[in-house]
Amino acid sequence: MKHAAIVGIGAYLPERRLTNADLERMVDTTDEWIVTRTGIRERRIAADHETTSSLGAEAARAALGDAGLGPADIDLIVLGTSSPDHIFPSTAALVQARLGCTCPAVDVMAACTSFIYALQHATSSIESGRAKRVLVIGAEVFSRLIDWTDRGTCVLFGDGAGALVLEASDEAGVLGIELGADGTGADVLTVKAGGSAFPATVERIEAREHLVQMAGSEVFKFAVRVIPEAVRAALASSDLSVADARWFIPHQANQRILDTMADRLGVPHDRVFSNIANLGNTSAASIPLAMNDLYTTGNLRPGDVLALVGFGAGLTWGAAVVRWTKGAR
Ligand code: COA
8 A cells, every 4th residue: 555645845824914913903902811811923814815725826836846746746636724715616626726737626624623634535545546646735814704803713813824745655654643523512613604504694794603703712621622632542543652753733723722732741842833923823724834834944854753633613623643754954
């Protein structure tokens, strides 16, 4: 059986920065509250002309360039997002057209866990022999789903995209993946209206039901419970333990969640990567953006074991263990 190995990585961030000082002028909040409760200092916001597919395509172009490959070399695109350009066509199809690829393309929507679910889809396609080179993208323009009058959510999220190129290899890159879902927790984090259950109407839009609604403390408790379990399970299915992982790369939702994760896994806080201060929660994009930060700063070495973990609405969660087989930057 062939394995899936990472041969390219790339990212794209919109230029505009929204700082906590900017938010102080928009809602009843303070920089001190946001930094203490979340660790976030600023986040990127897409320009009016940018969309999830445009951000995703930029990240994918960077990953293809890093791999030394072109659009014709890719035979599947799997894009994870919670802020698709449209309900349909898929954002992946729009990215395919932007890149000039001709391969199949599909969206995976598991909220902030979308990237891990997308990685599973891509890895399975390679391991089954159905694909040789797959673009896996996490892309979000989450700012368009935010209620900018709700201080409980608007301080948390940002926009961005990250992408990997996976290639069939004799060397194992992606090792164990463990996914989970619990739909009984659907109500704690939701964009309720705009789909077939609650089609967009003037009343629903006036009630802001087309925007993110969240019970923050419920999500917090869920996250700190499932993250260590998922990470341990993915490491165990890779015949590895917590001590073998050089980097833990969690979905960047809240610095306090990341710190609790480190404590519950019994690892030093500096092995749990964080760029949340600069980017906030970029949902499906946060894990590939974090991997790209580690790569471009020279912090990934061949052979390093990375434990990725995502969690979010659904409820959904998932962890993946990856051996970095690409060279150091
Ligand atoms: N500025 C100032 N005060 C704020 C605020 C803000 N931006 N947002 C909420 N508050 C207030 C609340 O209104 C509440 O006031 P009250 O006690 O007078 O009612 C108080 O702060 C405490 O609110 P609470 O929701 O209990 O705070 P918290 O410590 O749980 O922190 C979150 C709130 C959202 C930061 C935290 O729950 C969290 O990060 N949860 C996880 C969210 C997440 O990661 N979501 C995405 C998952 S993919």
